[in-house]
Amino acid sequence: MDEAAPAKRPRNAASTRGIILGAAKALLAEQGFARWGVNAIARASGYDKQLIYRYFGGMDGLAQAIAEDVSAWMETALVRPENAAPPATYAELMARVAVALLDALRSDPLAQKILVWELSAPSSLATAFSEARGKALSAWIARERGTLQRPAGIDAPMLNALLIASIQQLVLSGAASGRFLGLELKDEAGWERVRGGIAGLTRAMYQ
Numbered sequence: 001m002d003e004a005a006p007a008k009r010p011r012n013a014a015s016t017r018g019i020i021l022g023a024a025k026a027l028l029a030e031q032g033f034a035r036w037g038v039n040a041i042a043r044a045s046g047y048d049k050q051l052i053y054r055y056f057g058g059m060d061g062l063a064q065a066i067a068e069d070v071s072a073w074m075e076t077a078l079v080r081p082e083n084a085a086p087p088a089t090y091a092e093l094m095a096r097v098a099v100a101l102l103d104a105l106r107s108d109p110l111a112q113k114i115l116v117w118e119l120s121a122p123s124s125l126a127t128a129f130s131e132a133r134g135k136a137l138s139a140w141i142a143r144e145r146g147t148l149q150r151p152a153g154i155d156a157p158m159l160n161a162l163l164i165a166s167i168q169q170l171v172l173s174g175a176a177s178g179r180f181l182g183l184e185l186k187d188e189a190g191w192e193r194v195r196g197g198i199a200g201l202t203r204a205m206y207q
Contacts (some may be wrong), residue, residue, distance in 0.1 A: 017055045019070065020045045024062055030069035033117045043123035069133040070111065073135035080144065090148045091206035095199040097141060098163050102198060105171045106191070112175050115168055151206060159205050163198075170194060 023045035028036050038059060042049035078100045080086075087153040089091040105111050111133075118126040152158060174185035184190040 013055070016047060016051060020047060020052060020055060021062070021065055021082060025066055025069070025110055026103070028066070028113055029108075031069075032113045064128055067128040070114065070129060071132035071136045073108065073111075074104060075135055075139055077107070078136065079141040086146065087144060087148065089143075090150050091203045093141070093144055093148055094163075094206045095202040096144070097137065098167060098198045098202045100194065101137065101164070101197050102167050102171065106174070109175075112172060115172060148162065163202060163205075167198065 024036075024041045027040055027044050031040075038049045038052055041052060041062070052058065052062060056065055078097070080096070087096055105115070114126075114129045118130055119158065142192075170180055170185070173180035174191070178184070178186035183194070185194070
């Protein structure tokens with residue numbers, strides 16, 4: 001049986017596109033990709049599903065728009081607080097990157113759902129989300145780095161991959177079960193311990 005069409009709503013292009021995008025993000029954050037489809041998004045947004053094709057070209061275009069939105073969110077989440085001094089060393093810079101990434105991912109259920117999808121069902125769309133986050137991180141580092149120089153002999157791509165993988169695992173484990181390998185992640189005391197550990201490990205890796 002065909003699903004009932006959403007009621008018609010007054011619209012203009014920018015408003016309609018924004019409402020559909022917001023509904024798609026909210027649905028994805030709540031339910032993940034398993035039930036993320038054009039009919040569900042149409043119901044959640046209150047607009048006919050044909051408008052998803054009109055404004056985004058279909059689900060691929062909608063996913064790409066979310067990836068771009070995630071990149072913009074990441075850049076905003078990583079902005080250094082106004083009262084924080086610039087990092088004095090490259091090791092301190094990377095420690096701040098690691099902790100900022102941890103806090104950003106913890107704060108956003110949508111980012112967590114996307115991470116789960118990337119790990120469980122690799123695809124071109126999952127790659128788009130991963131690349132969007134990578135672009136935001138690179139922009140943050142370039143903006144904060146200034147004249148700081150990476151220590152000689154450091155295999156930065158490998159170290160960064162290890163750091164990001166460990167941060168993502170901790171965030172997903174905390175969201176799913178509240179613990180990881182005996183580490184309690186159910187309250188801020190546990191996460192403060194993680195922040196200190198991630199920062200200290202990163203400084204040691206980049207000294």
